[in-house]
Amino acid sequence: MTSQPSIDDAQYQDHILQGVSRTFALTIPQLPETLRRVIGNAYLLCRITDTIEDDSALTNEQTRQLSDMFAEVVCGNASAEEFAHQLYPLLSAHTIPAEHDLIKNTPAVIRVTHSFNPVQRRALERCVRIMAKGMADYQETESLDGLKDLPAMNEYCYYVAGVVGEMLTELFCDYSEEINRHKPALMKLSVSFGQGLQMTNILKDIWDDRKRGACWLPQDIFLKNGFDLRDLRPGISDEKFQAGLAELLAVAKGHLQNALTYTSMIPPKEKGIRKFCLWAIGMAILTLNKINQHRDFSEGAQVKISRRSVKATIVTTSLFASHDWILELLFRLTSRNLPLAGLHNEALPEIR
Structure with a gap:
């Protein structure tokens, strides 16, 4: 079921994109208007997945558990609030402030994710699921x-x-x-x-x-x-x-x-x-x-x-x-x- 994201959630997405990627903050606005929001959101989902993998304070076990949990969050099978509550306190200084902010506001990003049409949602869910599992596998070795x-x-x-x-x-x-x-x-x-x-x-x-x-x-x-x-x-x-x-x-x-x-x-x-x-x-x-x-x-x-x-x-x-x-x-x-x-x-x- 799709619903319109709130103005605040959409504005947060635009704002945080500037903080976590200068390159994508440049390129995403070039896209047709109907693609901008979904591709901006897709980038943020990948960035959250990447943050879980990259933070050196997390053990392999925590990385695997949080990666799996985030894939379930994107699919609508787990709570975004609970995910943010678990990951945010574990983040180290190695993770940049904008990524700390992104993790804290995962629920806003996910509300935007869940507003897309079924084809778009399936594409995002598949990407995050494969990326989360694959990156966790490689991090262990x-x-x-x-x-x-x-x-x-x-x-x-x-x-x-x-x-x-x-x-x-x-x-x-x-x-x-x-x-x-x-x-x-x-x-x-x-x-x-x-x-x-x-x-x-x-x-x-x-x-x-x-x-x-x-x-x-x-x-x-x-x-x-x-x-x-x-x-x-x-x-x-x-x-x-x-x-x-x-x-x-x-x-x-x-x-x-x-x-x-x-x-x-x-x-x-x-x-x-x-x-x-x-x-x-x-x-x-x-x-x-x-x-x-x-x-x-x-x-x-x-x-x-x-x-x-x-x-x-x-x-x-x-x-x-x-x-x-x-x-x-x-x-x-x-x-x-x-x-x-x-x-x-x-x-x-x-x-x-």
Whole structure:
């Protein structure tokens, strides 16, 4: 059963989005009005799930229990107030103030969630359920040794981002019959789109993740190049490590090429959805370029793209959002210095 969220709940959602994500606070307003609220809400649900996984004060058992509970809250089978009451006092200073506020106000977010139509709600529920379980599974095996191999990295990226791509595609298809005609192809490409963005984050955050005892890089890629991830140290200039990094940059570039194919399948008249996708692709490519230029970087700030670059990406992609051939040319030009794209993982993770 759907109901209109109160003005206060809707305003809270708009307000807290600014606090927990500068990027999505920029991109979500580009979407058609009927999609803004549901995708803004979807982002907040994912952020709550992520907060449970990321807070170092929680034990694995607490993380698992709270993740499961939150999935039930989203589905309407558990109390949002009780969830907030349990999690909020456990949060550490590691979790930013805006996320503390978000957890405290989970009931307001959930009231908005429960106002959506059945198709939208199913998409959100499925995403949170898969993400919560998958992230809790991986957190239990978190270490500095890295993941076993590239397929394990693919699976991790699916739980964190690929499933979000599928959810967004469901929402786009529900919004537009024209988009819905391409649903099977879009659903497959959406997993690759999510993986490209997540791999960019993993490569950018190598050192921040290591500080908290995690490494999401695949051992097999580095061992093949003669480097053991257990020997990884900040500022390392080991050519073998950098060779492994180059391979992952190539894989990420290939996924972002798929992301552009995905975007080109959105009707040109849907400029808002295209911009939402293109801004994410553009910023990811610029980040990969910075990592490629500074393969010996030792902290995330060294490969963070400038505000000027962000503005240039926004202006350029907005100008040419409806022109596929220009977008393809821009992609080729901006990614030309990255290692040659050759997807090592043609078989995308089939997790349902």
